[in-house]
Amino acid sequence: xxxxxxxxxxxxxxxxxxxxxxxxxxxxxxxxxxxxxxxxxxxxxxxxxxxxxxxxxxxxxxxxxxxxxxxxxxxxxxxxxxxxxxxxxxxxxxxxxxxxxxxxxxxxxxxxxxxxxxxxxxxxxxxxxxxxxxxxxxxxxxxxxxxxxxxxxxxxxxxxxxxxxxxxxxxxxxxxxxxxxxxxxxxxxxxxxxxxxxxxxxxxxxxxxxxxxxxxxxxxxxxxxxxxxxxxxxxxxxxxxxxxxxxxxxxxxxxxxxxxxxxxxxxxxxxxxxxxxxxxxxxxxxxxxxxxxxxxxxxxxxxxxxxxxxxxxxxxxxxxxxxxxxxxxxxxxxxxxxxxxxxxxxxxxxxxxxxxxxxxxxxxxxxxxxxxxxxxxxxxxxxxxxxxxxxxxxxxxxxxxxxxxxxxxxxxxxxxxxxxxxxxxxxxxxxxxxxxxxxxxxxxxxxxxxxx
Amino acid sequence: xxxxxxxxxxxxxxxxxxxxxxxxxxxxxxxxxxxxxxxxxxxxxxxxxxxxxxxxxxxxxxxxxxxxxxxxxxxxxxxxxxxxxxxxxxxxxxxxxxxxxxxxxxxxxxxxxxxxxxxxxxxxxxxxxxxxxxxxxxxxxxxxxxxxxxxxxxxxxxxxxxxxxxxxxxxxxxxxxxxxxxxxxxxxxxxxxxxxxxxxxxxxxxxxxxxxxxxxxxxxxxxxxxxxxxxxxxxxxxxxxxxxxxxxxxxxxxxxxxxxxxxxxxxxxxxxxxxxxxxxxxxxxxxxxxxxxxxxxxxxxxxxxxxxxxxxxxxxxxxxxxxxxxxxxxxxxxxxxxxxxxxxxxxxxxxxxxxxxxxxxxxxxxxxxxxxxxxxxxxxxxxxxxxxxxxxxxxxxxxxxxxxxxxxxxxxxxxxxxxxxxxxxxxxxxxxxxxxxxxxxxxxxxxxxxxx
Numbered sequence: 008x009x010x011x012x013x014x015x016x017x018x019x020x021x022x023x024x025x026x027x028x029x030x031x032x033x034x035x036x037x038x039x040x041x042x043x044x045x046x047x048x049x050x051x052x053x054x055x056x057x058x059x060x061x062x063x064x065x066x067x068x069x070x071x072x073x074x075x076x077x078x079x080x081x082x083x084x085x086x087x088x089x090x091x092x093x094x095x096x097x098x099x100x101x102x103x104x105x106x107x108x109x110x111x112x113x114x115x116x117x118x119x120x121x122x123x124x125x126x127x128x129x130x131x132x133x134x135x136x137x138x139x140x141x142x143x144x145x146x147x148x149x150x151x152x153x154x155x156x157x158x159x160x161x162x163x164x165x166x167x168x169x170x171x172x173x174x175x176x177x178x179x180x181x182x183x184x185x186x187x188x189x190x191x192x193x194x195x196x197x198x199x200x201x202x203x204x205x206x207x208x209x210x211x212x213x214x215x216x217x218x219x220x221x222x223x224x225x226x227x228x229x230x231x232x233x234x235x236x237x238x239x240x241x242x243x244x245x246x247x248x249x250x251x252x253x254x255x256x257x258x259x260x261x262x263x264x265x266x267x268x269x270x271x272x273x274x275x276x277x278x279x280x281x282x283x284x285x286x287x288x289x290x291x292x293x294x295x296x297x298x299x300x301x302x303x304x305x306x307x308x309x310x311x312x313x314x315x316x317x318x319x320x321x322x323x324x325x326x327x328x329x330x331x332x333x334x335x336x337x338x339x340x341x342x343x344x345x346x347x348x349x350x351x352x353x354x355x356x357x358x359x360x361x362x363x364x365x366x367x368x369x370x371x372x373x374x375x376x377x378x379x380x381x382x383x384x385x386x387x388x389x390x391x392x393x394x395x396x397x398x399x400x401x402x403x404x405x406x407x408x409x410x411x412x413x414x415x416x417x418x419x420x421x422x423x424x425x426x427x428x429x430x431x432x433x434x435x436x437x438x439x440x441x442x443x444x445x446x447x448x449x450x451x452x453x454x455x456x457x458x459x
Numbered sequence: 460x461x462x463x464x465x466x467x468x469x470x471x472x473x474x475x476x477x478x479x480x481x482x483x484x485x486x487x488x489x490x491x492x493x494x495x496x497x498x499x500x501x502x503x504x505x506x507x508x509x510x511x512x513x514x515x516x517x518x519x520x521x522x523x524x525x526x527x528x529x530x531x532x533x534x535x536x537x538x539x540x541x542x543x544x545x546x547x548x549x550x551x552x553x554x555x556x557x558x559x560x561x562x563x564x565x566x567x568x569x570x571x572x573x574x575x576x577x578x579x580x581x582x583x584x585x586x587x588x589x590x591x592x593x594x595x596x597x598x599x600x601x602x603x604x605x606x607x608x609x610x611x612x613x614x615x616x617x618x619x620x621x622x623x624x625x626x627x628x629x630x631x632x633x634x635x636x637x638x639x640x641x642x643x644x645x646x647x648x649x650x651x652x653x654x655x656x657x658x659x660x661x662x663x664x665x666x667x668x669x670x671x672x673x674x675x676x677x678x679x680x681x682x683x684x685x686x687x688x689x690x691x692x693x694x695x696x697x698x699x700x701x702x703x704x705x706x707x708x709x710x711x712x713x714x715x716x717x718x719x720x721x722x723x724x725x726x727x728x729x730x731x732x733x734x735x736x737x738x739x740x741x742x743x744x745x746x747x748x749x750x751x752x753x754x755x756x757x758x759x760x761x762x763x764x765x766x767x768x769x770x771x772x773x774x775x776x777x778x779x780x781x782x783x784x785x786x787x788x789x790x791x792x793x794x795x796x797x798x799x800x801x802x803x804x805x806x807x808x809x810x811x812x813x814x815x816x817x818x819x820x821x822x823x824x825x826x827x828x829x830x831x832x833x834x835x836x837x838x839x840x841x842x843x844x845x846x847x848x849x850x851x852x853x854x855x856x857x858x859x860x861x862x863x864x865x866x867x868x869x870x871x872x873x874x875x876x877x878x879x880x881x882x883x884x885x886x887x888x889x890x891x892x893x894x895x896x897x898x899x900x901x902x903x904x905x906x907x908x909x910x911x
Contacts, residue, residue: 018810040667042686050806169653178649179631179690196648197630201621215492233715234494236708238631238690255707256688262711263685266718267800273725274796274885275789286818290825293793300789301830304782305837311778312842318777322770325777326763329894330756332781337727337752337887341745344726348719354502358470366738373742378753385757390764433726435789442781 017047024051024059033064041071048072049080053283056080057087070099073108078264082111083283090116094123102132103149103257109133110141136251144228145221147261148242148251154182155208157191162204168196179238182249183212189247190216218243221250225261232258273344275299275435296435303439307446314450317457323390324453327400332445334378335407339441342367342415343432350419350429357424364416371412372405379405399456403449410448411441469499476503476511485516493523500524501532505735508532509539522551525560530716534563535735542568546575554584555601555709561585562593588703596680597673599713600694600703606634607660609643614656620648631690634701635664641699642668670695673702677713684710725796727751727887748887755891759898766902769909775842776905779852784897786830787859791893794819794867795884802871802881809876816868823864824857831857851908855901862900863893 023032048056063069085108097105124130132150139145155164183192192212202211218241239254275296318325349355355363379401387397419429475484500508515521537560549557576582584602591597607616635644644664654663670693691706727748801807807815831853839849871881
């Protein structure tokens with residue numbers, strides 16, 4: 008689409024900032040959306056990002072660009088900006104964006120900035136919003152909602168809307184409150200307009216309002232918004248008074264962020280792995296999660312050395328280590344992923360966990376026996392003189408795969424019961440455990456059948 | 460939240476349908492939201508799901524429930540329903556939901572149903588919508604948008620809105636069109652209300668409208684909606700005439716669906732792996748993707764047997780096979796995942812692919828050398844008499860990890876250039892290739908240093 012900043016324009020911005028061409032840069036920036044400038048900045052180094060941001064003449068645009076950066080880039084850039092510049096930018100933002108910026112600073116600078124904003128309405132709202140955890144409904148919400156009293160008429164409500172001049176985030180729903188300002192219903196702007204003007208809002212509102220508390224986890228907020236196709240969800244305190252509203256655009260960001268996190272976790276990429284750091288830092292960050300693989304490699308080496316005599320006697324056995332490990336590991340990670348997903352969607356819970364594990368073990372057992380027949384035949388025929396090798400491979404695979412199904416289903420369930428995020432189980436953890444389990448199974452079967 | 464159907468209510472629904480308690484069931488269903496009834500149905504067998512759906516007395520609710528099922532469940536249930544029942548349900552749905560239901564049927568039943576809906580406005584709209592691929596903007600859109608001519612005043616626009624009685628999906632934006640009905644701007648319902656009524660809509664509208672074409676891929680639609688925080692995005696033809704509107708709730712579903720698919724692909728779980736099939740079918744479905752692991756296991760066995768003499772001479776070497784494979788595989792999957800993600804976000808493209816690969820190889824090389832020193836020392840000290848074993852392990856790991864970085868970065872880039880979805884590279888494909896690569900490297904280093 009012509010309106011979306013193309014990769015070419017992003018490259019142009021990069022060239023202009025490198026050449027320090029302020030006038031040309033501002034011309035490009037002025038006809039771009041802040042979202043696109045922010046996207047282009049994501050691919051710059053921190054120094055370039057800072058220079059580009061400083062070159063933007065329109066300070067409202069500079070504030071919008073800062074607000075639209077990814078969390079990591081926003082925090083990095085904000086940390087680099089002098090307090091007076093930051094104060095001016097924050098003052099031009101919506102309170103929820105200002106809170107994100109200030110919340111990403113170190114405690115000292117945060118206090119300094121909040122002190123600067125002492126007598127400022129934004130400062131007040133930010134201080135309020137900072138009381139909630141960043142990954143909760145309170146941390147996502149905008150503190151203003153359009154509310155009308157239940158005894159207002161539709162025409163009163165429209166008049167009230169027309170009279171409000173400050174920006175209210177994206178009004179789509181109109182929340183109806185009682186005399187004590189408790190939320191009792193919801194209607195839409197369109198309903199207000201298409202109903203005879205003297206009708207009371209309480210007669211057109213729906214009383215079934217989906218709400219969340221300020222401490223509701225952002226993933227749960229996302230689940231409600233997704234399930235009920237909401238554009239916004241009100242955040243209420245225990246007395247059902249509205250504290251703010253989480254809009255669907257923030258929920259979209261949460262869903263994308265969590266999906267990216269899930270993927271990175273499965274691939275064993277730790278949080279620190281971002282573009283902007285140097286090669287050495289990146290290598291150091293990434294090495295963290297590789298220690299699981301290293302440790303399991305060392306344990307595997309120890310285990311195998313323990314069975315050295317078996318290998319010395321039938322070197323061909325060594326050839327099947329990768330197969331037993333690989334097939335078991337793959338079945339285990341399939342099962343673990345399906346279990347984590349079942350827990351996330353609610354398809355698996357305490358009430359049916361037993362049945363679920365039994366089912367998964369049955370599936371794994373079928374897979375194990377199936378593969379065992381195939382691979383046992385292959386091993387027996389191919390490395391035939393000792394047809395016992397075929398039996399060892401077949402039996403090991405059947406046992407390893409069945410155990411992999413059991414472990415893959417039980418580890419996430421165990422994590423969930425212990426209050427730990429079960430998604431960890433989809434990372435290198437389960438695979439490493441299963442590698443070792445496969446080796447133990449394999450050599451014990453070999454010893455049992457072929458002698459020590 | 461009290462309004463969200465709890466797991467307990469879901470269990471209650473299951474019990475009632477099993478006991479065939481129609482009256483009690485309808486009582487529970489009547490005070491539930493269709494989204495919650497649909498969610499409860501996801502955990503039933505197909506037979507139970509069908510029975511529950513047939514028991515719902517309120518047929519509008521039955522239609523809403525069908526529309527809110529997951530794609531897989533909706534298609535399964537729809538296939539089971541008689542044509543006259545389906546016709547009645549589809550007739551009660553929004554055109555985009557009706558299209559999803561009809562689009563999921565076999566060709567014969569689809570034609571039969573469309574013929575039944577011959578003279579029906581829904582039938583007309585469904586036929587139109589079915590012309591677009593299901594995973595494109597055209598497949599997601601609702602065919603009605605609220606449009607006003609550019610020379611209307613705000614008060615005209617509001618009057619037009621009040622006069623429209625048919626349901627238009629969630630009006631938030633008001634699209635402004637010229638005399639030839641080409642889209643020229645956008646404004647919001649709130650702007651219409653807060654602007655002096657005699658102002659022309661063309662004076663309050665924004666001319667920068669983000670649009671997509673009917674064939675735009677749904678992932679791209681999702682990217683626009685996420686980047687620009689949109690509640691809806693208009694779908695236009697080549698002449699910029701509006702064909703329909705994709706609303707954010709559909710985009711939320713797309714993002715969640717794609718995230719789930721990504722996870723399943725990484726875990727090597729094929730599409731057919733759903734709850735509702737029996738254990739044997741499930742095992743058969745899941746076995747499909749395990750053949751990669753099997754094949755690579757067989758290849759590994761062949762490779763290792765080729766190096767059998769090396770092992771027979773130094774059985775201890777066998778112990779390091781899992782380590783070399785594991786560390787290389789983990790680095791490769793990290794790199795592949797970061798590459799796939801970089802391609803998806805636009806951080807990596809043709810213009811910087813070379814630089815990206817160099818950087819990834821450099822990181823992998825640092826990791827490889829680091830791990831090589833650690834593990835080589837371990838191998839040398841622990842299995843010390845032949846300190847050559849330490850050198851073999853260290854060198855193999857350094858080479859295997861560096862190659863893993865190169866392969867992990869280049870496979871997704873190669874897929875992307877060939878027009879294949881690069882995300883496939885995060886599945887068992889890359890890991891299996893790297894396992895084999897690790898073995899080849901390991902034994903060649905061993906032969907070179909220890910003799911054949």
